[in-house]
Amino acid sequence: MPTTPIEFGLNSFGDVPTDGSRTLSDAETVRLVVDEAKQAEAVGLDVFSLGEHYREGYVDSATPVLLAGIATATERIGLGTAVTVLSTNDPVRLYNEFSTLDALSNGRAQLVLGRASQTQSFPLFGYNLEDYETLFEEKLDLFMKLQREMPVTWEGTVRAPLVEQTLHPTMRPGGIPTWIGVGGSPNSVIRAARYGLPLMLAIIGGEPHRFAGHVDLYHRALDQFGLPRQPVGQHALGLIADTDEEAAETWWRSWEPLVTQMGRERGFYPPTRERYELELGTGALFVGSPETVAQKIVRMTQELQISRFDLKYDIGGLPVDARARTIELFGTKVAPRVRELLAAEGDEAHHDDHDSHDLYRIGSTHA
Amino acid sequence: MPDTQPDQPAGPTPALPTIGILGAGKVGTVLSRLLLAAGHPVLISGSGDPAKIALIIDVLAPGAVPMTSEEVAREADIVILALPLGKYRTIPADALAGKLVIDAMNYWWEIDGHRADLSDPRTSTSELIQSFLPASRVVKAFNHMGYHDLDEGPRPEGAPGRKAIGIAGDDAPDLAAAAALVNAAGFDPVPVGTLRDSILLEPGSELFGANLPAEGVQDAAARFPETERGREVAAARADEDAA
Numbered sequence: 001m002p003t004t005p006i007e008f009g010l011n012s013f014g015d016v017p018t019d020g021s022r023t024l025s026d027a028e029t030v031r032l033v034v035d036e037a038k039q040a041e042a043v044g045l046d047v048f049s050l051g052e053h054y055r056e057g058y059v060d061s062a063t064p065v066l067l068a069g070i071a072t073a074t075e076r077i078g079l080g081t082a083v084t085v086l087s088t089n090d091p092v093r094l095y096n097e098f099s100t101l102d103a104l105s106n107g108r109a110q111l112v113l114g115r116a117s118q119t120q121s122f123p124l125f126g127y128n129l130e131d132y133e134t135l136f137e138e139k140l141d142l143f144m145k146l147q148r149e150m151p152v153t154w155e156g157t158v159r160a161p162l163v164e165q166t167l168h169p170t171m172r173p174g175g176i177p178t179w180i181g182v183g184g185s186p187n188s189v190i191r192a193a194r195y196g197l198p199l200m201l202a203i204i205g206g207e208p209h210r211f212a213g214h215v216d217l218y219h220r221a222l223d224q225f226g227l228p229r230q231p232v233g234q235h236a237l238g239l240i241a242d243t244d245e246e247a248a249e250t251w252w253r254s255w256e257p258l259v260t261q262m263g264r265e266r267g268f269y270p271p272t273r274e275r276y277e278l279e280l281g282t283g284a285l286f287v288g289s290p291e292t293v294a295q296k297i298v299r300m301t302q303e304l305q306i307s308r309f310d311l312k313y314d315i316g317g318l319p320v321d322a323r324a325r326t327i328e329l330f331g332t333k334v335a336p337r338v339r340e341l342l343a344a345e346g347d348e349a350h351h352d353d354h355d356s357h358d359l360y361r362i363g364s365t366h367a
Numbered sequence: 368m369p370d371t372q373p374d375q376p377a378g379p380t381p382a383l384p385t386i387g388i389l390g391a392g393k394v395g396t397v398l399s400r401l402l403l404a405a406g407h408p409v410l411i412s413g414s415g416d417p418a419k420i421a422l423i424i425d426v427l428a429p430g431a432v433p434m435t436s437e438e439v440a441r442e443a444d445i446v447i448l449a450l451p452l453g454k455y456r457t458i459p460a461d462a463l464a465g466k467l468v469i470d471a472m473n474y475w476w477e478i479d480g481h482r483a484d485l486s487d488p489r490t491s492t493s494e495l496i497q498s499f500l501p502a503s504r505v506v507k508a509f510n511h512m513g514y515h516d517l518d519e520g521p522r523p524e525g526a527p528g529r530k531a532i533g534i535a536g537d538d539a540p541d542l543a544a545a546a547a548l549v550n551a552a553g554f555d556p557v558p559v560g561t562l563r564d565s566i567l568l569e570p571g572s573e574l575f576g577a578n579l580p581a582e583g584v585q586d587a588a589a590r591f592p593e594t595e596r597g598r599e600v601a602a603a604r605a606d607e608d609a610a
Contacts, residue, residue, distance in 0.1 A: 186392065187392070266570065
């Protein structure tokens, strides 16, 4: 029976939650994230990924350290990032961290490389935002060389040169799964294709089908570079509760102040309830009952041809139990329901194939 | 379309001006699609060799012609600036002499870095562009609406709920030409003042990121002087006038 395989990931930025009227401490949040990753494994999800941020309200700054903690507390679940800010990391250090994580977790490490939608790491580590393109391009070149063709001799402008360098622990042959995270820039899509790396679409606002052109561009670019098809994934924000109403109200209470604050920092218009309702209906937010969220994910597999869907379940101030409920329902209800719907779809397609095959046979008999 | 249909014109209506777009990123490709759909010939450039953007244009804005920025500037009737504002010094100023230039750029520190010259409340960034392009006529348009709203929002003229785009400039015929382009793209044009006033369309103002119908844009523009940003701009400009 042909079914479209799909993987489900859970993404956390280590957002600090509330418990009743109390806000958790940073240290409590770090430990909570490990527990949530264990829960994600228990409910059957495929990957647990952490972001990389450097500001109040987020505890994911030391991503590989936290992932190592999760690695020793779990057995099966994939361990990834969402996203690693490659431009302000040293590719050599990053290799060492993730080859160690991969060894520690017995081959469960993976990465999404990108720029992230926040930029605090640039001044923090002494980089200029306007050098973003050069930093990313050169560091991606080096990081992929380290993964694919060690020993490496490399020279560039963003770090010291390497001569016949080998790193240890050495990664598995070919390296770990490395995705490129993009937010809409066509050039970034072409870059992912040039390196033959899978594409993670970060869609955090507006109608996701806008990205259908990017997926087409990605496939056409891979073809042009003579490289095989690679998976496309989607990173989205959301919350799953027993009913659509409960989900919508709980998410709004955290999302509205967060987006208002981001708007203040970047100078854009604060969110309205009307806009929010649009994001829930046809937009980028995956907030609702298990059935609502499952149906929306199935739409994404059709519109964007995704074979991986990552849900970021934590935003600042969300109650701990709402997070736990999201993880539980995502694993036990949404993921199986999406697979069921895709299998039914696959069956239909199979029937169609079968019919046309029969017609073809009849045609040739008559010929 | 088969060319045997006598009622259909073979190509774009010749009366429509050729639009040049500098910048083949998110905004540039969306604007290309909208203006091609309206029947305008569109020429587009990225930051270098047109071959680098050929595939992007073929997929995301089929029908637009990739060229160098210099060629786009020379050959188009109206040129839209859709590159990162921080790179404005790479705009081919000489080739734009005598032309109407639509400034769709914004100061976005996450791309441009923190720059005092681009965030001075005394000067709108379009005034800065006008002084860099002294032989061109600059009108601000297409800057305040998010590119996904631009992509999703176009409606025919007169359609209920049609969204609006604020435009600002110093010269009535140029404003009329910019308004025609906004209308062709699928939005109601709303003049909000001079190029100096265009600061009310920039980041930090209520209109930045807004996706509103015409009366909403008019109301927000009228409210600007009473907002925090409006008062900050007025105070900075009063100091400058006094100095």
